[in-house]
Amino acid sequence: MSLNKAPKNYVFYRNQNWIYPRIERGEGIYLIGEDGKRYIDGCSGSAVANIGHGNKEVAEFAKQHIERIAFTHLSRWTVDSIEKCAERIVNWCPEGLNHVYFVSGGSEATETAIKMARQYFVERDGHKTSKWKVISKWNSYHGATMGSLSMTGSIGRRKIYDPFLANFPKINQFYHYRNPWGAKTLEETSLLAAEELEKEILRHGPENIAAFISEPVVGSAAPGVHPDKIYFQRVREICDKYDVIFIMDEVMSGSGRTGKRMASEHFEAKPDILVVAKGLSSGYTPIGAAVCNDEIFNTIMVEGSGHFIHGHTYAGNPLSCGIADKVMEIIERENYIENCAIQGDYLVGRLEDLYNYPVVGDIRGKGLMIGIEFVKDQETKEPFQVSENVKGKITVNGLEEGLVVYPGGGSVDGVRGDHILLAPPINITKEEVDLLFDKLEKAIKKTTEEVLGQKVY
Ligand code: PMP
Numbered sequence: 171m172s173l174n175k176a177p178k179n180y181v182f183y184r185n186q187n188w189i190y191p192r193i194e195r196g197e198g199i200y201l202i203g204e205d206g207k208r209y210i211d212g213c214s215g216s217a218v219a220n221i222g223h224g225n226k227e228v229a230e231f232a233k234q235h236i237e238r239i240a241f242t243h244l245s246r247w248t249v250d251s252i253e254k255c256a257e258r259i260v261n262w263c264p265e266g267l268n269h270v271y272f273v274s275g276g277s278e279a280t281e282t283a284i285k286m287a288r289q290y291f292v293e294r295d296g297h298k299t300s301k302w303k304v305i306s307k308w309n310s311y312h313g314a315t316m317g318s319l320s321m322t323g324s325i326g327r328r329k330i331y332d333p334f335l336a337n338f339p340k341i342n343q344f345y346h347y348r349n350p351w352g353a354k355t356l357e358e359t360s361l362l363a364a365e366e367l368e369k370e371i372l373r374h375g376p377e378n379i380a381a382f383i384s385e386p387v388v389g390s391a392a393p394g395v396h397p398d399k400i401y402f403q404r405v406r407e408i409c410d411k412y413d414v415i416f417i418m419d420e421v422m423s424g425s426g427r428t429g430k431r432m433a434s435e436h437f438e439a440k441p442d443i444l445v446v447a448k449g450l451s452s453g454y455t456p457i458g459a460a461v462c463n464d465e466i467f468n469t470i471m472v473e474g475s476g477h478f479i480h481g482h483t484y485a486g487n488p489l490s491c492g493i494a495d496k497v498m499e500i501i502e503r504e505n506y507i508e509n510c511a512i513q514g515d516y517l518v519g520r521l522e523d524l525y526n527y528p529v530v531g532d533i534r535g536k537g538l539m540i541g542i543e544f545v546k547d548q549e550t551k552e553p554f555q556v557s558e559n560v561k562g563k564i565t566v567n568g569l570e571e572g573l574v575v576y577p578g579g580g581s582v583d584g585v586r587g588d589h590i591l592l593a594p595p596i597n598i599t600k601e602e603v604d605l606l607f608d609k610l611e612k613a614i615k616k617t618t619e620e621v622l623g624q625k626v627y
Pocket residue numbers: 216275276277278280311312313314385389390419420421422423447448
């Protein structure tokens with residue numbers, strides 16, 4: 171294959187096995203290599219570049235903003251763009267989430283959410299409160315820093331850092347395709363998965379549980395997996411019953427990615443804190459946010475100490491906030507969320523054909539956040555060994571075709587399993603979806619032939 175090797179290892183990420191070419195620029199849904207080859211960004215980086223690359227309106231806005239003001243520290247100053255951005259995020263969130271705490275990315279956002287939950291209980295009940303544990307799920311991803319990794323349920327990402335991690339309880343994911351209960355319907359899986367939350371809270375004692383965190387549509391750990399909306403109804407009831415804060419991790423699923431402003435809308439979910447990052451600024455600058463309800467805000471900031479003991483230098487960076495607000499303005503004006511829903515349905519319709527390839531096990535998702543899981547045997551759902559690297563082969567074959575897909579970071583059980591995430595920019599056109607599909611099908615056909623050692627027609 172004609173892809174460049176990195177000449178030097180100055181950038182820690184790149185080693186001698188690096189397969190990706192150096193990128194010269196981006197244009198709409200395309201990344202363009204220094205060799206001129208055009209790649210459809212079929213995963214928007216990692217579901218980040220929601221409005222595509224090289225947006226001139228954002229570029230012009232950024233230039234003007236930098237010339238006016240680039241940085242102020244949130245502990246002292248505010249700037250119009252910070253306030254406008256916060257207001258727009260609140261408008262995009264489920265009702266009742268009214269207070270935005272800015273950070274620089276997803277891991278910082280989930281860490282912020284659990285510190286908010288902990289400080290809420292300390293301010294409300296005093297320092298003697300024993301509420302600190304956060305329940306999360308296997309086959310989940312909430313970030314790479316120690317607090318967020320403590321919540322992350324992707325085994326491969328946790329293993330070697332185990333000694334650093336907080337001992338947070340984990341329950342099963344609403345992973346219908348591989349549900350451990352033998353449930354026949356998504357609704358049944360969702361109910362059984364929610365009941366695990368109640369059991370786990372009781373096992374540890376509600377007095378020790380501060381929060382429960384969930385992605386509405388799973389990202390890298392099991393791309394596209396989502397529950398029936400009954401799951402979040404039950405979660406809300408259980409969290410209310412045991413005085414537990416419900417955190418929704420919309421780092422990947424938020425910002426229009428699933429065909430709604432936030433994926434919580436699909437499920438009529440009502441979290442106490444929602445975290446968002448990635449597509450919020452479409453990748454033009456780093457940003458994330460934790461958005462909380464009045465109860466948490468008032469307890470800490472109005473009736474309590476008035477000081478959330480947390481903060482990062484780049485929290486509420488005026489430029490990042492301005493760009494995120496501009497990106498959301500463009501998405502609203504151009505109806506990109508509606509487009510995302512339409513093109514997502516269209517793409518899923520086309521993907522159904524891929525079940526003709528014996529390695530395609532499951533296709534699932536919402537909007538343009540779609541996962542494909544690969545299996546050795548469609549009937550038994552037997553996964554490939556991770557060492558067989560099927561998702562890696564799809565990635566390489568995709569690149570050859572001029573398509574970038576995201577190889578899922580997780581696996582079925584830490585040892586076996588392959589999935590990829592499809593998440594092209596949400597302003598993709600129908601013609602571009604067709605092109606993406608054709609390239610993906612070729613990559614899957616070639617991979618099928620490689621792993622099965624036989625021609626596929
Ligand atoms: N939560 C979810 C659901 C994510 O998908 C990610 C990133 N893949 C994170 C948190 C962490 O975000 P970041 O990489 O920006 O720290």
